[in-house]
Amino acid sequence: MKITICGAAGRMGQSILDIAKIDETVQVCGAVEYESSSAIGTGHPVIIPVSKIEEVLPATEVLVDFTNPDTALKNVELAKKYKIPVIIGTTGFIAEQKEKIAEAAKKIPIVLSPNMSVGVNILFKLVEEVTKLIPDYDIEIVELHHNKKKDAPSGTAAKLSEIAAAAMGKNINDVGVYGRKTVLGDRKKDEIGVLSVRGGDIVGEHTVYFAGIGERIELSHKAQSRNTFGAGAVRAAKWIVGKEPGLYDMQDVLGLK
Numbered sequence: 001m002k003i004t005i006c007g008a009a010g011r012m013g014q015s016i017l018d019i020a021k022i023d024e025t026v027q028v029c030g031a032v033e034y035e036s037s038s039a040i041g042t043g044h045p046v047i048i049p050v051s052k053i054e055e056v057l058p059a060t061e062v063l064v065d066f067t068n069p070d071t072a073l074k075n076v077e078l079a080k081k082y083k084i085p086v087i088i089g090t091t092g093f094i095a096e097q098k099e100k101i102a103e104a105a106k107k108i109p110i111v112l113s114p115n116m117s118v119g120v121n122i123l124f125k126l127v128e129e130v131t132k133l134i135p136d137y138d139i140e141i142v143e144l145h146h147n148k149k150k151d152a153p154s155g156t157a158a159k160l161s162e163i164a165a166a167a168m169g170k171n172i173n174d175v176g177v178y179g180r181k182t183v184l185g186d187r188k189k190d191e192i193g194v195l196s197v198r199g200g201d202i203v204g205e206h207t208v209y210f211a212g213i214g215e216r217i218e219l220s221h222k223a224q225s226r227n228t229f230g231a232g233a234v235r236a237a238k239w240i241v242g243k244e245p246g247l248y249d250m251q252d253v254l255g256l257k
Contacts, residue, residue: 003237004030004060006075008047009039012066012089015230017043026234030056034071057082062237068150069093076104085109085240087233089116091155105247109240113250114155116232120206121250123221124163127208130217131167137210137217139164140193144205152196153178156206161194164208 003020007013008031020026031047033039039047048056050071057063063079064087065072072090079086088101091114101112115121131139141164143157153161158172165172168190175190187193203223210217223229232250239253251257 001025001238001241002027002029002059002061003064004032004056005064006032006071007066008043009033009037010066011226012229012233015226016064016233018227019230019234023234025238029059053078057084060084061241062087064233064237065090069097073097073100076101076110080104080107083108085243087236087240088112089229089233092151102247106245108245109243109248111236111240111248111250111253114159116229116236116250117221117223118232118254119221119228120156121254121256123206123219124159124251125256126219127160128163128167130210130219131164134210134212135168137212138187140195140209140211142195142197142207144197144202146201146203147198149198152198153194154196154204156204157194157196160206160208161192164192
């Protein structure tokens with residue numbers, strides 16, 4: 001399977017390249033970065049500027065994107081032009097951008113997931129089930145990442161909060177609280193707290209607390225290596241080949257739906 005990686009010099013891009021090196025069923029036919037990146041012309045395969053991406057797309061079977069929201073949307077449009085499936089691990093999309101991705105998915109298959117880890121996607125499933133079982137417990141989400149992470153909360157924490165809110169029959173836009181400072185009054189009953197920690201080289205940790213009277217349940221995932229995310233992205237790329245147009249996520253890839 002031939003893939004093109006957008007964001008090849010980033011942490012996730014490098015992880016996917018590492019996975020591809022040891023997976024004989026995967027060939028990287030394109031590694032792409034922004035125009036002024038110091039990585040241009042280096043690496044194996046050689047990293048090319050985004051202006052040359054259309055040189056490799058005709059040979060590409062799956063496009064894998066770990067860039068930023070604006071760039072990802074441009075790459076999706078190119079993929080649609082060449083009828084190439086897309087794996088999107090980029091996070092930080094606003095609602096309008098997600099709508100554009102959903103529109104493109106009417107023409108090509110797209111896997112959109114804030115986290116490609118098998119373990120995290122099992123966590124998504126568990127949070128949904130536990131929330132339905134104990135909807136009266138207070139839910140708080142704490143996520144930790146390295147000090148270079150661009151978005152807060154993380155895409156994974158945002159997804160966890162969305163899942164918990166939906167399981168409660170709520171919209172996260174109505175019940176989400178992000179950090180607390182000089183908040184007056186008691187915690188609201190249906191509130192879902194999301195707290196972000198940034199420091200050092202933490203790969204990624206997420207804990208969902210279900211706090212009741214006299215007890216609490218904690219569901220945690222701690223990533224020890226980015227290769228778990230890279231392996232998930234490659235797994236998604238293999239899965240999406242031959243799929244019908246549509247918007248999928250890692251729950252589809254892993255058969256958890």
